[in-house]
Amino acid sequence: MDLAHPHHARARATRHHGPTLPLKVGTRGSPLALYQTRHFLDLIRSVCPILRDVEAFEEHEISTAGDRIQDRRLAEIGGKGLFAKEIHEALLDGRVDFAVHSLKDLETELPPGIVLACTLRREDPRDAIVLGTACEGTAEAACQAGASPFSALPFGALIGTASVRRQAQLLYARPDLRCEVIRGNVQTRLSRVGTGEFDASLLAIAGLKRLELDHRAGVVISEDVMVPAACQGIIGVTVRADDVELHELLSAICDTESRAVSLAERAFLGALDGSCRTPIGGHARLLPEGEIRLTGLVARADGSFLLRRTLTGHATDAVALGQALGEELLADSPADIFG
Numbered sequence: 001m002d003l004a005h006p007h008h009a010r011a012r013a014t015r016h017h018g019p020t021l022p023l024k025v026g027t028r029g030s031p032l033a034l035y036q037t038r039h040f041l042d043l044i045r046s047v048c049p050i051l052r053d054v055e056a057f058e059e060h061e062i063s064t065a066g067d068r069i070q071d072r073r074l075a076e077i078g079g080k081g082l083f084a085k086e087i088h089e090a091l092l093d094g095r096v097d098f099a100v101h102s103l104k105d106l107e108t109e110l111p112p113g114i115v116l117a118c119t120l121r122r123e124d125p126r127d128a129i130v131l132g133t134a135c136e137g138t139a140e141a142a143c144q145a146g147a148s149p150f151s152a153l154p155f156g157a158l159i160g161t162a163s164v165r166r167q168a169q170l171l172y173a174r175p176d177l178r179c180e181v182i183r184g185n186v187q188t189r190l191s192r193v194g195t196g197e198f199d200a201s202l203l204a205i206a207g208l209k210r211l212e213l214d215h216r217a218g219v220v221i222s223e224d225v226m227v228p229a230a231c232q233g234i235i236g237v238t239v240r241a242d243d244v245e246l247h248e249l250l251s252a253i254c255d256t257e258s259r260a261v262s263l264a265e266r267a268f269l270g271a272l273d274g275s276c277r278t279p280i281g282g283h284a285r286l287l288p289e290g291e292i293r294l295t296g297l298v299a300r301a302d303g304s305f306l307l308r309r310t311l312t313g314h315a316t317d318a319v320a321l322g323q324a325l326g327e328e329l330l331a332d333s334p335a336d337i338f339g
């Protein structure tokens with residue numbers, strides 16, 4: 001073993017002295033991002049007593065291109081990793097030691113030198129409909145067993161969404177609806193529905209729950225009706241690939257179920273290699289007996305085409321399962337989808 005190698009030197013130092021404090025954590029500055037970062041810090045403190053000191057961590061808010069661009073659909077701006085580029089740079093420069101992300105916003109292929117070290121237990125992965133005043137009273141019937149969640153939306157309603165995945169699945173089921181881009185953070189979107197600018201919007205219930213705004217969700221849509229985004233509801237933590245001591249620390253709070261499903265969902269997304277203009281959904285769930293069931297969806301943004309498939313395999317082969325499903329959907333989609 002080459003003990004002069006920096007990896008080994010640092011790993012040995014960990015065992016004797018623990019991590020060098022304070023640990024610098026990178027986060028976006030939105031209320032949701034800050035909540036997620038604090039939630040993560042609470043978890044790590046609960047398993048690691050030496051980190052309970054308030055001064056053990058230093059929070060660094062990092063503004064990303066995705067935060068600054070508010071008026072256009074992210075898909076139009078292009079470029080994967082719009083929410084993370086500046087955060088990766090801060091990690092590689094050593095300005096931060098680790099970073100907390102909404103895993104669904106993190107590109108599948110991370111820059112060299114950065115790895116996803118840990119995924120937290122998944123929050124509810126489903127999408128929810130937030131109804132404006134024009135839809136008052138429509139939620140109740142739509143929530144009933146057997147009813148379509150979309151029946152809460154009046155004919156021809158104007159829906160604000162920036163997600164081509166949600167738009168495609170919505171229009172496929174309800175071609176009468178109109179969709180327009182709504183951006184901004186969760187609170188901004190809620191207020192724009194509240195003022196009547198849109199009849200309704202679709203948001204991840206996970207974000208609403210974390211912000212204690214889930215009472216604004218009129219109808220929660222089953223993942224069997226609307227396939228969520230890959231890794232929706234999962235918080236992921238990135239570190240420098242050679243930071244052995246942080247890897248060790250983070251492995252203590254890693255959730256094995258979210259790790260397995262996120263591997264499958266991210267492998268699926270990676271295999272499709274769609275542009276961010278391609279509506280793609282991916283959702284895996286762990287079954288008893290150590291199996292994993294992965295559903296994938298690709299569609300046209302206008303809802304004129306939609307393909308959905310499910311594969312089941314062993315959780316230990318999560319990556320292979322994701323790749324296989326991605327390749328299957330790629331092969332069976334019309335040429336324009338991935339053109």
Ligand SMILES: NCc1[nH]cc(CCC(=O)O)c1CC(=O)O
Nearest residue numbers: 102104203204206207232233234
């Ligand atoms: N793209 C924005 C985003 N990124 C993560 C969440 C919250 C849900 C999650 O943790 O996946 C949201 C808001 C939303 O989609 O409604």
